[in-house]
Amino acid sequence: MGQKRKAQALEISGETPRKKVKAYGVQKNENKALKLNVTNKKLSKKSAKKKTGTKGSTAKKTNWTNKTRVLVFSSRGITYQGRHLMKDISRLMPQSKSETKLERKEKLFTINELCEMKNCTKCVFFESRKKLDLYLWIANTPNGPSAKFLVENVHTMHELKMTGNCLRGSRPLLSFDKQFDKEVHWKLLKEMFIQIFSTPHNHPKSQPFLDRVAQFSIANGKIWYRNYEIVDESGELVEIGPRLVLKPICIFSGSFCGETLYKNPDYITPNALRSMLKRRKKIRYLDKVCAKQSRVARHEDVTYPTSALDDVFDTEFK
Secondary structure, eight states: HHHHHHHHHHHHHOOHHHHHHHHHHHHHHHHHHHHHHHHHHHHHHHHHHHHHHHHHHHHHHOOOOOOOOEEEEBBTTOOOHHHHHHHHHHOOOTTTEOOBBBBBSSSSSGHHHHHHHHHEEHHHHHHHEETEEEEEEETTTTOOEEEEEEEEEOOHHHHHHOSSOOOTEEEEHHHHOGGGGTTTHHHHHHHHHHHHHHHOOOOOTTTEEEEEEOOOOOETEEEEEEEEEEETTTTTEEEOEEEEEEEEEESSEEEEEEOOEOOTTTOOOOOHHHHHHHHHHHHHHHHHHHHHHHHHHHHHOOOOOOOOOGGGTOOOOO
């Protein structure tokens, strides 16, 4: 502003201040050029930092090669206990994804489309029937195989209240019984459990620690699942939960469809078991009725002959 006033005073006095005005304009343009150079340098530095950051992130992403994702959800009508069990299992797997409940009218084959939309290659599906029975499906989508289990003896983390605790997203050690290596269907189930319950290496949501053990053991033709925390380096274990028992029913070649590769010959449906119990109660009732009728038949009222002299010694007047 001072230079402008000087120029105006020179014009009033009659002098020609053209050179000075030009010099002022040149200085102004030079200042603008300096500011542009500084901003360009700052932008170049930021872009260089971004480039180095992208290189580092790409290096981290390349280490995460096993990008398996597991879709964990249930059908409509599941009980509160099955819902809490589903949440416990999804918390233990950092690679899991959730989905809304599947309607009862929908066919199981539509789960493959849901997995494709969620970009998942594995699926853990809890199916509820009559609000009494809980079934578990594990599948490799969309090509298979898939297996169906009956879930028994369910105990969630909230019910057990164990002292064990582990980091959320930590990598588990999968422990399997020796019987998994004896028969073909056990070997197939073992490989499916490894692919579903193992945490991928360098997963973004996982922790680089091994502080828990997931145990799968076989007893009486059933799979017993337990989850433990590794307390010390000595190998001491403390149970965390949840607990459940899986009774295998069928193994299919496809995902929720296909040929039956294995069928459990010792499996009895829960409806058949309930009908057998009702028949036993019915048989007990029929036995009671028959015993009562036979007792009545055995103890009949026996009548003896009477004589006219029986009332001789009665002194009461009638």
